[in-house]
Amino acid sequence: MADRKIGRRALMGRLAAAAATLAAGASSVAAPALAQARQRPAPRKHIIVIDAGHGGIDPGAIGLSGIYEKEIAFETTMLLAQTLEASRRYAVVLTRTDDEFVPLQERVARARAANGELFLSIHADALPSPEMRGASVFTLSEKASDQEAAALAARENKVDLIAGIDLSRHAPEVSTILIDLARRQTNNLSIALARRLVTELGHEVRLLNNSHRSAGFAVLKAPDIPSALVELGALSNREEERSLRTPSYRQKLALSLARSVNDYFDFVVKA
Numbered sequence: 214m215a216d217r218k219i220g221r222r223a224l225m226g227r228l229a230a231a232a233a234t235l236a237a238g239a240s241s242v243a244a245p246a247l248a249q250a251r252q253r254p255a256p257r258k259h260i261i262v263i264d265a266g267h268g269g270i271d272p273g274a275i276g277l278s279g280i281y282e283k284e285i286a287f288e289t290t291m292l293l294a295q296t297l298e299a300s301r302r303y304a305v306v307l308t309r310t311d312d313e314f315v316p317l318q319e320r321v322a323r324a325r326a327a328n329g330e331l332f333l334s335i336h337a338d339a340l341p342s343p344e345m346r347g348a349s350v351f352t353l354s355e356k357a358s359d360q361e362a363a364a365l366a367a368r369e370n371k372v373d374l375i376a377g378i379d380l381s382r383h384a385p386e387v388s389t390i391l392i393d394l395a396r397r398q399t400n401n402l403s404i405a406l407a408r409r410l411v412t413e414l415g416h417e418v419r420l421l422n423n424s425h426r427s428a429g430f431a432v433l434k435a436p437d438i439p440s441a442l443v444e445l446g447a448l449s450n451r452e453e454e455r456s457l458r459t460p461s462y463r464q465k466l467a468l469s470l471a472r473s474v475n476d477y478f479d480f481v482v483k484a
């Protein structure tokens with residue numbers, strides 16, 4: 214990438230290529246990461262970032278028995294990490310490795326610094342009614358994602374890289390277009406991931422009605438890493454809380470999540 218000044222024709226070519234890849238449903242976002250990875254020893258493993266929700270002074274939701282969400286999230290994260298690592302297909306990066314308080318933006322920053330290809334945030338809910346129970350999956354809402362892309366364009370225009378593109382080389386309007394392309398691609402991949410998560414979880418455990426939703430979670434706002442947040446179940450429901458405290462139940466959840474990740478790479482990314 215020696216072209217400090219990029220010509221309009223070359224730029225349009227790149228945009229067209231990016232748009233074509235986008236239309237083909239392939240992973241244009243991953244391409245620069247692949248290029249980087251060629252310098253690393255083979256075989257290349259997919260980098261999965263797993264984010265155990267809450268931690269440290271932030272316990273998250275508190276279960277009926279007094280157990281903290283941060284513990285359920287951490288234990289399940291470790292099981293998932295072990296399962297993924299054991300497949301030798303993935304390199305797992307954790308946003309926290311102990312009972313540490315990590316601000317939400319820092320979690321995203323750690324994922325991006327690690328060149329994460331997938332970001333999974335693990336939580337357990339407290340729902341409004343004690344009867345409500347079931348797992349659910351969130352992706353970033355389009356509106357929140359638009360706002361974040363605009364903010365990123367404004368904030369990181371000077372120095373940062375998104376999807377392997379050095380934004381400092383482009384005029385602000387061009388950066389906005391490039392970020393938007395990357396962001397849309399990321400949204401599509403996040404939704405594809407969420408569908409697989411819902412399917413696999415649904416085979417093993419009960420799902421909340423309307424089990425895939427979107428919201429403005431700060432931790433899902435990396436515009437270039439497909440991301441989903443999983444609520445493993447309700448700590449406010451007596452039965453489900455008991456299940457979530459059981460290691461074998463968490464193992465079942467972790468295996469479902471691992472299968473979703475496999476499916477995602479087999480059928481969505483196809484790499």
Ligand SMILES: [Zn+2]
Pocket residue numbers: 266267273274282336337
């Ligand atoms: Zn949470």
